[in-house]
Amino acid sequence: MKEELLKRMVKGPDGVEFEVEPLRDYYCEAGPTVQTPAYTAIIEKLFNWARSESIWILGFGTGCGAIEMRPLMTPRFDAYRYGIQWRPTPRQANLFVISGYLSTKTLKRVIRSYEQMQSPKYVVGLGSCTINGGMYWDSYNTIKRLDDYLPVDLYIAGCMPRPEALLAGFEDLKKLIRAGKAEGANQYAENFEWYKANQKSVIHDWDMPDYNW
Amino acid sequence: MVMQALYDTLKPRFLLGEFTKQRDDLAFITVEAVRLHALLRHLRDQEGFTHLVLLTAVDWLEDGQFQLTYLLNNRAKRQDVGLRVLIARDNATMESIHDLWAAAATYQRELREMFGIDFPDSPRLHEDFILEGWQDIPPYRRDFDTLKYAQENYRDRPGRETRDPAQHMKQQLYGED
Amino acid sequence: MAYQPDRSQYPQKKADGTLDIDLASGKYLKLWQGPQHPGITGNMAIELTVCGDEVVEGKTHVGYLHRGFEKLMERRTFMQCFPIVCRICVPEPDFNEYCYAAAVEELAGLEVPELAHWIRTLILEMGRINSYLMYLGGQAGAFGQGVIGQWTTYVRDLMLDRFEELTGARIYHMFIIPGGVRDNLPEGFAARMETTLQEIESTLGDVERVMFHNAVFKKRAVGVGIIAPELLDSYGITGPNARAAGVAKDVRKDQPYLVYPELDFEAVTGKDSDIYTRADVRRRDLLLSIDLIRQILVKMPKSGAVMTKLPNVLHWKIPRGETYIRGECSRGEYGYYLVTDGSGYPRRVNVRGPSYTHSIALFERLVVNANISDVAALLVSLHTYPPEIER
Amino acid sequence: MSIRDVLSPFTAWKNLFRDPVTIADPLNERPGAARYRGFHKNDMDKCIGCGTCETICQNGAIDMLPVSGVPAKLGDSGLRPRIDYGRCCWCALCVDVCMTGSLTMSNEYKWVESNPDLFRFTPGVDKKHWDNAELGYQRHAEKHLTPGERVEMPELEPAARIGSFTEIVDGYSIEQAKLEADRCVSCGLCIATCPAHMAIPDYIKAVRDGDYERGVQLLYETNPFSQVCGRVCTHRCEDSCAARHEGDPIAIRWLKRHIIDQVPQEKVLELIGKPAAPTGKKVAIIGAGPAGLTAAFDLARKGHAVTVFEAQAAAGGMTRYGIPEYRLPYDALDKDIAVITAMGVDIQYNQRVGTDIAMQQLQSDYDAVMLAIGLHQGRSTRIPGSDHPQVRKAVDLLRQITTGEKIEAPKSMVVIGGGNVAMDIARSMARLQLQQHGEIRVTLTALEDKAHFLADPVEIKESLEEQINILDSRGPQACVIDDSGKLLGLKTWKVLSIFDAERRFAPQYDESDEQIHEGEMVVEAIGQMADVSLLGNELTEKLEWNRGRIQIDSNGRTSENWLWSAGDCVKGPDVINAVADGHRVAISIDSVFTQQEAKS
């Protein structure tokens, strides 16, 4: 574990010493809970429609596929007209596009970013690498199955998928959201122990709290 | 030809080993580890090989040796020379050259992490570079089996099976296995 | 009246040369930019220690994209390595294909047909244009001028259409195969390419007017992030980063490969070595690439074999040897060091990506005393593609 | 900073008055380019399931799996590639390497699923909407990844070879063999096709590696007749070779010969090793042909005492007495036999069972008896005049040539038959004609048309080169004999069809197209049969028969539990089949012995 995460005494600018325990002090200690639809069916439907028509993607290019996000957000394909925008902070994003392979080092950051997103949140896996390891199936540093570590709503085939395929994927995602079937966040909360065990089995220096929200 | 001449002049002074001409503008020379630093300095300051193109290692597991390759470029004369240094694989250690080329420190960090070669005094040598929390033997060593590691650590999606055409045919056509 | 920051709070150097930074003192703030950070070029991170608005120490963290290519290639046959190499650098994958193919051909003793050389050069120049277009958008974007990125990404997409019809893929072309290239140009390619080039030129005109002749851009970019010429050798600096410092370092001229000896051009240089000059050198280099493509399409043979006869690639063995192949990619010197041992698999492949030195050693040096606002732009101006660092 | 730098950026606003460049309907408006490497297609009719795509795929994305409705058959493993789009990288190496060109790519690229397990599919079997896409990546017209042309086998020119019985084929040099072996894709389709299931890809790999000793070991695992099979095998393996589809099949037979050519005889013996300790069991084998000697070799290595009874003065059976020397030199054959006898096999020459020694005696003296008598009696056409003394059987003539009897070659002759034996006798007689008369006048008439000749295409090609006059679709009707009793030739009619609707032999002729082929001699080469008189009446009665041949089970055992039979006499003529039979019988006999041991 990194030194700055250990429990220790520090001296403030004013000269007063105090104890900090970063993992307890800075982070939440409550586990995730299942968030059932809070409203009557018709309102939930309206919200689902709004969620489907306003998809904010987290601007985190985890792998190769990120390069096709740029054409997507620019004149040629202009995803904005479909209600798709990007957000630089996970707090405001609803959709996490895992753009291909994940090294264990990135996986750690991806988990943190994912957990900081607000429910309902969605994950789309791009390309072979997220499905079954892709061309890095024998690499010591990349995971093979994304759904072992995060709940995934959709996969788009390709290496890497073109912007058109991404748009097709987003259209499908919208249908899922509207049908109320994109409940990955709840799935994550329900099987939290299982996901954590999987994550910890591949991230060898687990120096972060279990709850990152 | 020019490379050969350079080799011939430097050979007695630095006790150079084998000379391999790969192209007109590229040759490899084997050097003893202890003479490398002086030779590099000479090549950089006197012979115009000012650009360190790369520094990397090759694992000759069978011989119990690491080959370190220092590739230098002389832009004015349009020549490259690769210096091969063979060092023992066990407790591999090599003199650092970050004092000659600042960028070499990065290469040396990578070699320490990926091959387990130590470069004493090289800056930030022991910080994690590419890997994070790596517990196995350094991955670029030949005796590290990446496929085995991947199979042990990352689950495959089940449902895959395959048949060998020859075996399958024998079975189908002759009922043999 | 240049702004003089108050340096009294600065950390002292310790005996081993590192800075004595006591975070608990509250004088310094540790800032992570990345890997989830829009200002970072791709998936990497920089760890900044700042004092006020000024960076006192910066460290580049890489490895988020590490897939272990060099290891994976050791367990793939020579032909099986061909599809995987291009993944080492996403925005300009063709240099991997070329360097790898040329290294294999040299060690296996294969002669590549003339036409294949021309098509390879064409593809490399097309890739360079794409890479520079992405860079221009990124550089303007790092300063908050999003509209440039919109335009350049659009024309880059037009070039991707040309790539698609020529190679059969948009991003990972997998076209420069050991032994030659996969196919000849499609029918009518030159005409469509000319239309695309004209569109790119017209967009570049707009870019020049809006980005380069822009008071605010100049204010931000001129005199910032200067690379002193004496650093070039020590830090292994190549490509536009070196050329902007006035040194005409260009592999295409210095050690010409493919058909560059038959093309008529001069290396593009600048002299101020700041962010603005680097951007300008790249813009002019882009125009040069357009010119080179026009020359290639005129001078190249129109028909002929595109590939040499290969042995059975399923069990292709190459005798023991080692070689290094380099090319001038949009970021600088790209090279492959290939060692074979007589078996059917490479013994060792080492990829020299220019970002390796630019974005770690050099960046860590340049970022000291930079303003936080300039960090992203500085990193972009070195033209960093992280996957080629960690591979 | 100039005023220009302040104003110039505003020129960007001109775009407000230009149309956006956005694609209106990117989901439907954008088909992939003509060369686009999209999702896979597979032509089920072309695919042979060789698995080369699986071999080259660096992602391990391809599995070879059986598909309902596609049975395994010769030259088609019945497997089809299933692609995992959780692995694929669309590099199209599988398309480039595909041996038949069946695997291609469409220009379709959109596929979205919630369930990741659905991304595995068998192109061509699992119906997809892009199965009929016209555009998409195809292999370049010149196949690049595997060489398609066979290395030419150096051989004697027709002019040089016709005058003697010297072997025609020289054999590959090491360089040539390596190049030829390099072409093999190691798919193994040939293994099941070979009756003896020889480890063909493995020994070809041994050639590639230059490891001939391992090659010899591999050969002897399944076949003690490497010299013979390396020359005259019917090489059905080459018919199922995957390389055949886009070029020449691998010269498997020549590579086998090349291996055995490279290793000296003593080394071969050393590599095979010594037989096991004696078991005390005795086996009698009737007939020293490939089947008998293969079984003898196997049994002897297991330590059983084997005695072979051979009616002729030399071993080899049909390989010696049926195949001309220019195709299989006797010393090559002798080398194979020497290896077998070195295992302790005792061959009793000139011992005709039934005449010199009785069957009953073998039954009582030995623990097991194997009958491998081959097919040494020629069949007759039974056309009018076929009882004339100058109407001869091919097998008899060939045997006479081998034993060195003096044969008066006729000035002109006609051969009836279109198989390999017909070619052999025609070419042998042609050589004799040239030696005795200085010119060749041999006519060969076959029932089949050229496209359906039973003989090996190489044989036909070489026969033509050697000036044999080959006539197809001719049905023999009568041997023309003049009043003085002298044979003038053969009368034939044009054949319209050979088989009837039920595939029964019922030739139809065009009687108007009649020809008389001149010949002082007519040789019938239309098939052989076994001489089973040695069995004696009692045994013949007891045995079960099947269409004129002794009934055997899959292990080669007859209805009598002490008697096994194998080779041409039960399976029809084919060296490699005989070898395979020999192995099977040897295994069967050995396992019976083991059971007996276990009981006692």
Next chain:
Amino acid sequence: MKIPWALLTLFIVINYGLLMTALVQKIGARVGRRHGIPIWQNYIDLLKNYGLRTSITHGVMFYLGPVFRLSGGVGLLLFVPSIYGSEMFSNFSFAGDLILALYFVFFGTLGMALGAAESGHPYAAIGITRGLSQMTAAELPFALAVFAVALQYQTLSVTDIVAAQQGSILNWTLFTNPFAVAAAMLSFLGSMMRPPFDVVLAPQEVPIGPPTEYHSSFLALMQTNRVLFPVAKIVIYMNLFFGGAANWPVFFLKVFLIYMVSAFVGVVFPRFRVEQSIRWFLIWAVPLGIIAVVRV
């Protein structure tokens, strides 16, 4: 009786703001050669953010930040008359409303500062320090301009200032006191969070500054404010410098045009560093403001 009318004003302005900002985004997108978001996209985004199921809090101030910000916007709007001469839409304007308005302009930012600081994110902290310093520098010329206008018309009532500009277009402050308007417009550029003065949000540097940690309904509140506050601010500009609006159509048009000024500059320029922008205001805008005051 004012409250229902004030709520109606609020309703109209919020809807107008949602549509107008979307329209300006679309215009900006056209410069980038694309179509951009659908015109109703802001409504959907707002609805979605209110409809998110979870939210994380970092403390009381984190809650109050957006509330302060929105109340700053609402207050600014409601203490300045929207439609000149209309009893219904004159809101809560009173004699000294100009001073109150100036206070409200700053109020939201201060609230935001407290909330963002509570979120504990270093980027939020950096963003807000930048925001406050730049804001201060940008408000200075505006304050000078307002001072000049107040001096010119000898009143602190916005309604009176509008009244003084009626009659002819040449009566607008724009023509009667161009230096004040120039100084104010430069300040306006600085307060609109658009390039070259958007270093506060700068996604490439401090993604995205103060609102980094805000999400769900907090963010929705801030979004509401982001459509409301600029309009409210522009209403002041319109009233002070551009003759106010006598009816809703004129109101819509003038607000749109003034808003477009910031977009017109913002789309084509990169951003200044914070100390560059402060210096820029001091060098270019403040002297204009001083001239304006001096001239009066």
